[in-house]
Amino acid sequence: MLRSAAFSALRQTKAMSGKGPLFQAARAMASAAGEETVTFDFCDKTFEGYNIETPSRSVTMTQAEAIKLYRDMQTVRRLEMAADSSYKHKLIRGFCHLCTGQEAVPIGIEAAITKEDAIITAYRCHGFTYMRGASPVGILAELMGRKEGVSKGKGGSMHMYAPNFYGGNGIVGAQVPLGAGIAFAQKYKGEKTCTLALYGDGAANQGQVFESYNMAKLWDLPVIFTCENNKYGMGTAAGRAAANTDYYTRGQYIPGIRVNGMDVLAVRQAVAFARAYAIENGPMVLEMKTYRYGGHSMSDPGTTYRTREEIQHMRSTSDPITGYKHRLLETGVATEEDLKAIDKQAKKEIDEALAQAKAIPEPDGTELWDHIYVKGSEVPYLRGRVPEDVHYYNTAA
Numbered sequence: 001m002l003r004s005a006a007f008s009a010l011r012q013t014k015a016m017s018g019k020g021p022l023f024q025a026a027r028a029m030a031s032a033a034g035e036e037t038v039t040f041d042f043c044d045k046t047f048e049g050y051n052i053e054t055p056s057r058s059v060t061m062t063q064a065e066a067i068k069l070y071r072d073m074q075t076v077r078r079l080e081m082a083a084d085s086s087y088k089h090k091l092i093r094g095f096c097h098l099c100t101g102q103e104a105v106p107i108g109i110e111a112a113i114t115k116e117d118a119i120i121t122a123y124r125c126h127g128f129t130y131m132r133g134a135s136p137v138g139i140l141a142e143l144m145g146r147k148e149g150v151s152k153g154k155g156g157s158m159h160m161y162a163p164n165f166y167g168g169n170g171i172v173g174a175q176v177p178l179g180a181g182i183a184f185a186q187k188y189k190g191e192k193t194c195t196l197a198l199y200g201d202g203a204a205n206q207g208q209v210f211e212s213y214n215m216a217k218l219w220d221l222p223v224i225f226t227c228e229n230n231k232y233g234m235g236t237a238a239g240r241a242a243a244n245t246d247y248y249t250r251g252q253y254i255p256g257i258r259v260n261g262m263d264v265l266a267v268r269q270a271v272a273f274a275r276a277y278a279i280e281n282g283p284m285v286l287e288m289k290t291y292r293y294g295g296h297s298m299s300d301p302g303t304t305y306r307t308r309e310e311i312q313h314m315r316s317t318s319d320p321i322t323g324y325k326h327r328l329l330e331t332g333v334a335t336e337e338d339l340k341a342i343d344k345q346a347k348k349e350i351d352e353a354l355a356q357a358k359a360i361p362e363p364d365g366t367e368l369w370d371h372i373y374v375k376g377s378e379v380p381y382l383r384g385r386v387p388e389d390v391h392y393y394n395t396a397a
Helices: 005-010 021-032 063-088 104-112 126-131 136-143 175-188 207-218 264-281 308-318 320-330 336-359 387-392
Strands: 037-041 047-050 058-062 118-120 195-200 223-229 256-260 284-289
Touching (some): 058 063, 063 136, 063 264, 104 126, 118 175, 136 336, 175 207, 175 223, 223 264, 264 320
Parallel strands (some): 256 284
Antiparallel strands (some): 037 058
C-alpha cells in the first residue's frame, strides 16, 4: 500500500498534476525511501503484431507512476465533463469533440514518451493538450473563446496547441502528412526523438495517409502512425467504410501493432516499444482499439447508428478508468479511500478551473487580425508571404 509521506504529498492538488514542486518533492521522497515498484501483466490478446514482434506481456513501474496514470485519466474525464456541461449551457459554441471513454490513449502515450517528442492529432484533442502541458484553465478558456485560452480564444475545441503539440487539426487526415514532416525535421536535425501522428478510423481511408506511409518509409522517418479506432467515423461504422478494418496492417511495408486502447498500461507499453523502434528503424503503425461514449461531436446524439445498449455495455465492461482502478486495488498499490481522494481532488481542480475560465473576458475586437497580417510594415501583408507580393494582398484600399 502507498502509505508513505510521498503518497500523502502526491494527493495534493499541484502534486497530482505532475507539474508542481510538491510532485517533484514527493517523487524525491519516494526515491529516497526506496519506493517499491509494481508489475502488471497483460493477457495474450492485448497486442497483435504485423511483421514485427509484440511488446512484453508485463510492465513494471513505480507506485507513484501507477497512481499518476489514474489521476491523469480522472482529470481528463472531468475536463471533458466540464466541456460537455458548458456546451449545453451555451458557454461553448461551434464545434466540440469530446474524448470521453478514450482517456487511456493520451495518458498512456504521454507516459511513454519524452517532452522532446512531438504529437499531432485531429480535433478530439483536449486530453492531448492537457497531457502536453496546457492547464485546465487554458483549455476551458479556449473552448469558451476567452482571451487567455491556449490559442488566445481564436481556435476553440478543434485548434489547441502546447509545447511540441501541433494540434488539434480540423481537416480530416491532414495532420498525418504534417506529422511525417515533423518527423523529417527531427531526423534532419539528428534528434533521438519521434513524432506520433494520430488519426481516426474514418480518416484512415484518406489518400494522404498512404502517401505519408510511403514517404516515411522511403526516408525511414521516426514517426508512429497511430490510428484511434473508436469504431465509428462520424456516424458510419468502420466496417461499412473500409474493406480492411485491421488498420495496423495497412502500412503494408511498415510493421504494425494493434493494442487494447482501453487499457492505459497497454497503450503505455506499446508506445514505448514503438518509440524505440521508430527512432532506430523508421515508421510504425499503431492501432488503438478504443471507444467514444458520446457522439462524434456535440451535434451528434450518437444513438442513431448504434444502440444505447452497446454504449452501456462498453461503459460497464471496458471503461479505462474503472478497469485500471481494479488493477490498482488488486495489486495493493492503493485503497478505495486513496482513489476516492484522487477522484474528489480531480473534480475540485476542474470545478475551480471552470470558474476561472468563465471569468476571463473575450478577446478585444482590435485583436481580430493579430497573427494573420505582419505588422510593422507600411502596408500589412499576410504572414507567410514575401513583401514583394504585397500588392496582391493590399487591404488598405
